[in-house]
Amino acid sequence: MIDYSNIQYTSAEPEASSMIETFRAIGYSIETAIADIIDNSITAGAKNVWIDYDWKGSKTTLSIMDDGIGMHNEQLIQALRPGSKNPLEERNQDDLGRFGLGLKTASFSQTRKFTVISKAENYVPVFWTWDLDFVNQEKAWKLIRYIPNEESWTKKIETVETGTCVIWWDLDRLTKDTSEDSEEARSKFLGIMDSVKSHLSMVFHRYMDEGLKIYLREREIKSWDPFMIGIDNLQSKPETRLEGGSIKIKGFVLPHRSKLSAEQYNYGKGPKDSWTAHQGFYVYRNRRLLVAGDWLGLFKKEGHYDLCRIQIDLPNNFDDDWQIDIKKSIARPPSIYREQILALAKDVRNQAVEVYRHKGKVLKRKLASDEYFPFWEERARHGKRFYKINRKHPLLNELLSKSGDLVSDIEKVIQFIEETIPVPLITLQESENEKPHGQPFEGIDHNAIKETMQKLFNGFVASGLSIEKAKARILNTEPYNFYPEYIEFLANE
Secondary structure (H helix, E strand, O other): OOOOOOOOOOOOOOOHHHHHHHHHOOOOOHHHHHHHHHHHHHHOOOOEEEEEEEOOHHHOEEEEEEOOOOOOHHHHHHHHOOOOOOOOOOOOOOOOOOOOOHHHHHHHOOOOEEEEEEEOOOOOOEEEEEEHHHHHHHOOOOOEOOOOOHHHHHHHHOOOOOEEEEEEOOOHHHHOOOOOOOHHHHHHHHHHHHHHHHHHHHHOHHHHHOOOEEEEOOEEOOOOOOOOOOOOOOEEOOOEEEHHHOEEEEEEEOOOHHHOOHHHHHHHHOOOOOOOOOOEEEEEEOOEEEEEEEOOOOOOOOHHHOOEEEEEEEOOOOOOOOOOOOOOOOOOOOHHHHHHHHHHHHHHHHHHHHHHOHHHHHHHHHOOOOOOEOOEEEEEEOOEEEEEEOOOOHHHHHHHHOOHHHHHHHHHHHHHHHHOOOHHHHHHHHHHOOOOOOOOOOOOOOHHHHHHHHHHHHHHHHOOOOHHHHHHHHHOEOOHHHOHHHHHHOOOO
16 A cells, blocks of 8 residues: 655545536536435435426526434534445445435536525524626635525425425526526426426336326326336236346337327327337336336337336435436446347347237238238449339329329439439438337328238229238238227228
8 A cells, every 4th residue: 555644645626516517517407406306305314395487587496405313513514524424335225325426517507506404303494505797706614694585495394294306496507698588488388397206207107106106296196117017917027136136127119009008008108198108118216217118229119119117226325336417317227237138138029029019910810912012122333232112003004004194203202212312421320320210101191001011902902902901911012011909990981
């Protein structure tokens, strides 16, 4: 070990205002910031958390209050000190924090001024404020004992026996330069609050199901369970344990949409309003959701894996191994587990794609046909590859047959489309871009699919094909083969 007693040293204390500005740039959204505050409430043993706001344009305030154990003056000052915890120290297994930065970084990400008022058992309420303008003025890490409307906040904390209230009162990232009378600004703010509600319903759903109540403006937020536990036709895989049982992994295959009511199907879309966005891993630390619907760099998102969701449970002493960040929004599996997790995921994904395509497989067995109509075909010309639109495709064939004098003009447009396909760009994007390639009509209205499918069906039947043969031909026509669930609803009109 180095003997430091005879080594020269000097102070390199960080400049306060610059460091706080760095905190502000960590990258919290308001959803992740409020969730980080609630982590502290849970660690403090809260049974209830109340989120409230008072819309006043640029003077809007937002508060998060809990009924946890609260803090006396010395504890509160320590809690407001940046880096109040050493991330290397062993923590209580129920502690959701790590760096001792969450309260400060989350708050500063949204506001220039925030106050924490707290009330511990057998102590009077106390409060301290971080004011970035004051820090800039003093060039020092100093708290102030000031908050507008102090009496009203003191009365608020007195409504609980013990607890803590975090008050954001200079929301420059949300309401700067907005007017209280601006309906557009107010509507935007309320939309953000709806997003907060949806995010919290997902992040803390397991705590909520165990009794934690979170309220937004006195209305209880209901939990959203990504695995839809208890629903009919849900398939769950046996739980797998790693690291001596500390890490638990369990796969779920959700029911095919044909097995769900409209209400259940919409529920499954979750806060992101998309089944595709919610496929993938759900990584929890101490039952608190860190990562929702992400393949952790192992796969790309593709529509036919929409029914696949995999739960990973971690204790809080694996943060370094899994690269958990300050915002608690990123997790990466260590290489030692990568192959095991990959194999488990492939198994669940294979089962999910079987369920997803089950309807189509049943129909294909019933409506077997050797004839397939792709929309695009590969052709060779002068020793090079080109892509041509299939003129025999039923949809195009019907259009051309009805076009009369416009046939030659349509043919020219088609030729221009064929000759200008950006194949090099597509190839480059597929090899370098992490974003998945969407399937035809994914994420947009399917009316065009349904309407043209019905129109082709009517035309096939009118031409003498049987209903079964007409359905078979459509099922073997691109892109309708991606949507076999609509085939069964075709009716002869």
